[in-house]
Amino acid sequence: MRVRAALVVTVLAATAALAGCSGDTSPLPVTPDRPRAVATTPAPGGDKPAPPACNPRxxxxxxxxxxxxxxxxxxxxxxxxxxxxxxxxxxxxxxxxxxxxxxxxxxxxxxxxxxxxxxxxxxxxxxxxxxxxxxxxxxxxxxxxxxxxxxxxxxxxxxxxxxxxxxxxxxxxxAGQKVLVAKASKAKSINDLGGKKVCSAAGSTSFENIGKVEAKPVAVAKPAFGDCLVAFQRNEVEGISTDDTILAGMAAQDPYAKVIGERFTQExxxxxxxxxxxxxxxxxxxxxxxxxxxxxxxxxxxxxxxxxxxxxxxxxxxxx
The missing domain is CATH 3.40.190.10 (Periplasmic binding protein-like II)
Structure with a gap:
């Protein structure tokens, strides 16, 4: 049993909500003065356009x-x-x-x-x-x-x-996405958390990426990463997954946590x-x-x- 309740107030006071990460995936609303100009290509066998072709770098x-x-x-x-x-x-x-x-x-x-x-x-x-x-x-x-x-x-x-x-x-x-777990965890990467609850911010690409992991961890959405940290400290989730930069900040404040594995996305x-x-x-x-x-x-x-x-x-x- 991980016992970190005393750390919750301290960590939240220092971090507020731990926003950031690879971010929300919602596009801007389309309005008459801001039409959405995205070059798309037809998707094979369907009407839905494929993602725009570009080099985002x-x-x-x-x-x-x-x-x-x-x-x-x-x-x-x-x-x-x-x-x-x-x-x-x-x-x-x-x-x-x-x-x-x-x-x-x-x-x-x-x-x-x-x-x-x-x-x-x-x-x-x-x-x-x-x-x-x-x-x-x-x-x-x-x-x-x-x-x-x-x-x-x-x-x-x-x-x-x-x-x-x-x-x-x-x-x-x-940056790149990794996962934060308890120091006592035997997991070496997110692939060792199949069937386990892993938290990320709702609407973030980090949340979407958890669902693409082959081991099928259970993605849990919270409004912000501060909420994920609270859920982790209350033993409601096994880990938190987002950009390694943000996880490093969390681990620096929680002596019972560690960041594991290689990056499994590029950010x-x-x-x-x-x-x-x-x-x-x-x-x-x-x-x-x-x-x-x-x-x-x-x-x-x-x-x-x-x-x-x-x-x-x-x-x-x-x-x-």
């Missing part, structure tokens, strides 16, 4: 070198941000190591937040000229698409369905932006390209994720 190529900070090209969206005086970043406040609220300073910090700060620095010469807007993980696509934020950096997987609604940057982090994280400003996507990609080359990406990794081992080679940019 391929973004828009940077247009030359970066302009000096404070000298954004006239008429560009970067100039609009510069005139406003701040970059608006949409992210969560409860994904430990990527975007979580520091309980001592009250500031939201992490790997994803630093991605945003680096873009602010490229525009203004000052990484602190940033406004952080906390958004629900199910609002990430809509927040980028409707312009209520300039960028969304929030453990967000780039996929073809989302490309229909937003532009993505080149990939800045490679390439990218920054989402409004499709109406392709020049901004190209600018962001130029910032990411520079930071891969000059060691900024590695320093960011070491700062937030260095406890998990040496920094890997940053994801190589792919362009359309």
């Amino acid at each position: 391929a973004s828009l190529r940077p247009a030359g070198s970066l302009p000096p900070p404070g000298e954004m090209p006239a008429g560009s969206y970067m100039a609009t941000i510069q005139e406003r005086g701040r970059l608006v970043l949409g992210t969560s406040q409860d994904t430990l190591l990527f975007s979580s609220r520091n309980p001592f300073s009250g500031e939201i910090e992490g790997f994803d937040v630093d991605m945003g700060r680096q873009i602010a620095e490229a525009i203004f010469g000052d990484p602190d000229k940033i406004q952080i807007k906390v958004i629900g993980y199910d609002k990430r696509v809509s927040s980028a698409a409707d312009g209520s934020v300039d960028i969304v950096a929030d453990t967000m997987t780039a996929n073809c369905e989302r490309w229909a609604d937003v532009n993505f940057s080149s990939i800045y982090y490679e 390439p994280y990218a920054i989402a932006m409004d499709k109406k400003h392709p020049e901004f996507t190209r600018f962001v990609n130029a910032v990411l390209e520079r930071n891969r080359a000059n060691g900024t990406w590695k320093r960011t990794y070491d700062k937030w994720l260095g406890d998990f081992g040496p920094a890997p080679t940053p994801p190589k940019a792919q362009y359309r």
Whole structure:
């Protein structure tokens, strides 16, 4: 019997709801001013179209070198941000190591937040000229698409369905789905949990992926990953499955938990932006390209994720 009831309040106070992950799978609603433009191919033997054919990792190529900070090209969206005086970043406040609220300073910090700060620095010469807007993980696509934020950096997987609604940057982090279990568990991977209850957030690709596992674990949906953690600590489920980045944050807070197995999905994280400003996507990609080359990406990794081992080679940019 796992006894962790005393940890529930502590963990929830630190993590709130543990949103994020590979995200909601619901598309944006189709409206007269936003028709859904997705290139599809006919499905063999049926009327339902096949998923759109695309390379979700391929973004828009940077247009030359970066302009000096404070000298954004006239008429560009970067100039609009510069005139406003701040970059608006949409992210969560409860994904430990990527975007979580520091309980001592009250500031939201992490790997994803630093991605945003680096873009602010490229525009203004000052990484602190940033406004952080906390958004629900199910609002990430809509927040980028409707312009209520300039960028969304929030453990967000780039996929073809989302490309229909937003532009993505080149990939800045490679994640993948694993499973968290009790330290006393003999399971080595999710394939050892056949017939066992495994929790994930309702509407997430993580939840869908559990149903595709050959061993057939029983997928249990909860509104958010904080609810999954409570269910796990109450012995209502055998494990939790989502991106390894989020599970690492959970395991760091629960001494009775561990993350097991190899990644069984690929979750390439990218920054989402409004499709109406392709020049901004190209600018962001130029910032990411520079930071891969000059060691900024590695320093960011070491700062937030260095406890998990040496920094890997940053994801190589792919362009359309």
